[in-house]
Amino acid sequence: MKEQIAFCCKRLKLSKNISEHYQDIKASTYEEFLLKILQDEVAYRDANRRERLIKQAKFFYHKTFDGFSFEDIRIPSKLSIEEIKAAAFLEEKRNLILYGNVGTGKTHMATAIGIEACNQNRTVLFFRTAALVNQLNQARKDDVLGAFYEKIKKAELIICDEWGYVPLDREGSQLLFQLVSDCYEKRSLIITTNLEFSNWVNIFYDEQMTAAMIDRLVHHSYLLLFEGESYRIKHSLMKGAE
Numbered sequence: 001m002k003e004q005i006a007f008c009c010k011r012l013k014l015s016k017n018i019s020e021h022y023q024d025i026k027a028s029t030y031e032e033f034l035l036k037i038l039q040d041e042v043a044y045r046d047a048n049r050r051e052r053l054i055k056q057a058k059f060f061y062h063k064t065f066d067g068f069s070f071e072d073i074r075i076p077s078k079l080s081i082e083e084i085k086a087a088a089f090l091e092e093k094r095n096l097i098l099y100g101n102v103g104t105g106k107t108h109m110a111t112a113i114g115i116e117a118c119n120q121n122r123t124v125l126f127f128r129t130a131a132l133v134n135q136l137n138q139a140r141k142d143d144v145l146g147a148f149y150e151k152i153k154k155a156e157l158i159i160c161d162e163w164g165y166v167p168l169d170r171e172g173s174q175l176l177f178q179l180v181s182d183c184y185e186k187r188s189l190i191i192t193t194n195l196e197f198s199n200w201v202n203i204f205y206d207e208q209m210t211a212a213m214i215d216r217l218v219h220h221s222y223l224l225l226f227e228g229e230s231y232r233i234k235h236s237l238m239k240g241a242e
């Protein structure tokens, strides 16, 4: 009987979870049994999907908001901490620009929002900006740029970490500009940077293009200022004092 159940599950593209665990389900009516087994399958699939989305996003590290301090972060009045934690800006296709010094929690926050978005069944892509530009350049050389942009278009949230840490050449700047333009009002971007807008022109080559890029990014953005001192330094100094 168990084998037949497993066979039917396979044909119906249901998980092995059902044939392996149905005997553990406690229920006093048929309806209760059926409901529990269906709920288990839904939960099992949701968990698998979340895991797959997190893997596909290619986060640099795995961080959540557990233990994250908002103390030294200046948040615009229109945005609440709860909305940040719930990645609510995705609904309106808005962007976040996380600006501040090294080690102040920008990548941590971007990642935690990304993980929350995956938990909400959304597709996320995490890139270090220099690596993204390399990938775009390579895709252009290999004549697969269209396919690369298609992949990007499937994401609801694109995280560009370490934006402006490495200067770009003209082509790299153009490719990144195209990406920002493609995202404009269609999907959300999170940018983490320690470069103020007035200095962007130094890494993006072309003044007019930089202005056009800032214009698109800023239009539907929230700017968060990370004003603390570096966690890395603070914590390594504290460790030394112990």
Ligand SMILES: Nc1ncnc2c1ncn2[C@@H]1O[C@H](COP(=O)(O)OP(=O)(O)OP(=O)(O)O)[C@@H](O)[C@H]1O
Pocket (backbone or CB within 6 Å): 063, 067, 068, 069, 070, 071, 101, 102, 103, 104, 105, 106, 107, 108, 109, 162, 192, 194, 231, 232
């Ligand atoms: N507000 C915070 N609450 C809890 N942990 C934090 C916070 N800010 C930073 N950290 C921790 O400090 C370390 C550095 O943070 P993070 O990688 O986010 O820095 P960053 O702002 O992205 O720096 P960089 O500009 O050098 O990339 C991480 O391990 C992170 O978890």
Ligand SMILES: [Mg+2]
Pocket (backbone or CB within 6 Å): 106, 107, 108, 161, 162, 192
């Ligand atoms: Mg970082």
